[in-house]
Amino acid sequence: MSTVLLVHAKGGPPLGHVLSRAAARAEVHLLALSALPSAVAASASSLCASVVTPTDAERFDLVSLIVSRAEAVGADAVLTFSEYAVVAVAEACAALGLAGAGGAAALARDKRMMRHTWHRHGLPQPAFRPVTTRADLHEAAAALPFPMLLKAAWSAGSTAHQVIGSPREADGAWRRSREVMAESARLGFAELHVAEAAAHFVVEEIVTGDAAQWFDEPGWGDYVSVEGVVAGGVFHPVCVSGRMPTVEPFTERAGITPALLPADLQDRVVALARKAVDALGLRDCGTHTEIKLGADGRMWLIETAARFGGAMTVPQIEQVFRLDLVGMLVDHLLGRPVAWPERALGPEQARGAAGSLVVLAVDGRGEAWRDRRVWNFPVVTEAVTLSAGSTLSVVPESSLPDGSIVPVYDPAGGANTMAALCLLSAADARTVLRDFTTLVDALPTVLPPAASAAPHSLSTTPQPLSGTPELTSAAPQPEGVRA
Secondary structure, eight states: OOEEEEEEOSSSSOHHHHHHHHHTTSEEEEEESSOOOHHHHHHHHHHOSEEEOOOTTGGGSHHHHHHHHHHHHTOSEEEEOOGGGHHHHHHHHHHHTOOOSOGGGGGGTOHHHHHHHHHHTTOOOOOEEEESSHHHHHHHHHHSOSSEEEEETTOOTTTTOEEEOSGGGHHHHHHHHHHHHHHHHHHTOSOSSOTTGGGOEEEEEOOOOOGGGTOSSTTOOSEEEEEEEEETTEEEEEEEEEEOOOBTTTBOOEEEESOOOOHHHHHHHHHHHHHHHHHHTOOSEEEEEEEEEOGGGOEEEEEEESSOOTTTHHHHHHHHHOOOHHHHHHHHHTTOOOOOOSSOBOGGGOSSEEEEEEEOSBOTTSOBOSSOBBOOHHHHHHHOOOOTTOEEEEOGGGSOOTTOBOOOOOTTTGGGGOOEEEEEEESSHHHHHHHHHHHHHHHHHHSOBOTTSOOOOSOOOOOOSTTOHHHHSSSOOOOOOOO
């Protein structure tokens, strides 16, 4: 039987889903760079031939650690589904002579290098400037139009995103973004291999999207993601996922499979994703490419990742299109033949629809909840009426326990302030969108009030992460959502 070394870190698809699919294809050895979610710890020991948690000293040279562990177990393939371990695993695969993302993996992590690469290829994207110091930020502010977006070059999940509306806001945004990156690292949501990554930022032009010119019904967000895989350097698109509108500034609220794009528009989106992935030169890995949709058919590349989409993107694809992407990628990395889709699958090939909703303390208008609430999934299922045939579940490893106070939403913190991740299955994508809208509107009233928590203003002024009760209490943080 073939042997696989799976490198686990925070983010990505739920670990339980990944382990069960990988273990069906090969003997799995788990190298846990992050603590295993409590909901998965017991099953991991039965699904894996070994589970190793390295010491801090062993993590110092992460590539050497992965290589030595792969050699010790006789791994025929090494892979990860976490954004934060992609570069280290790619370098380890190269050292071992195994299939992997290749030397271009860093281009799909560092947003500065990614944008420079796409610029050289003439691909449409927002204007940008790399930033490593406060002085760089002021130079960028003088060159780009306001408002502009400051983002961490190696982040995920919209963490450390700051909209800068005028020159006088630059210093405050710089300070806040650096604080959030430090807090994200404390929570385990940070690049694991590139030591200086936390100091790298990029400033981008904010382009104006227009979902109405792409979708036939309201409620969709103005961007999509193309899910795919690169096998032997050849890009294979799998499908296009749609979104609900983001929460200020650009935090993702929900992903829906499939996106209800007309076939000709889906073809245009996929064609741009292909150019983006080809330009980066990836070799063997999953891909997740986000694209902004504008008026008059305009599109802009947001980013490409050298791994599958996070949250529940992979389970959604399996449910809707009957494709086990985890198992298929394992087979490919082991040299087995895989029948990838001949072209991106769309609504016509879908069997129902599925979506994942990140629970944030923000209503459908983008305003913070008026008061603090307690997360309680059974209350939600009992109090909220969804469409006939729709099924709602919670993802335990990506959610706070019932009884936890829902964190105050922090625009700079992004997904760091999520309370839970829910999965919805329905007859079609329109129903998923409608039911998610119902859920978002209902949550601030049906969830039990937190009697001891102070009321919170409607303002979305950033709240400090450090010191907030929900981040420093005994209640564990959710494993996390990084799309």
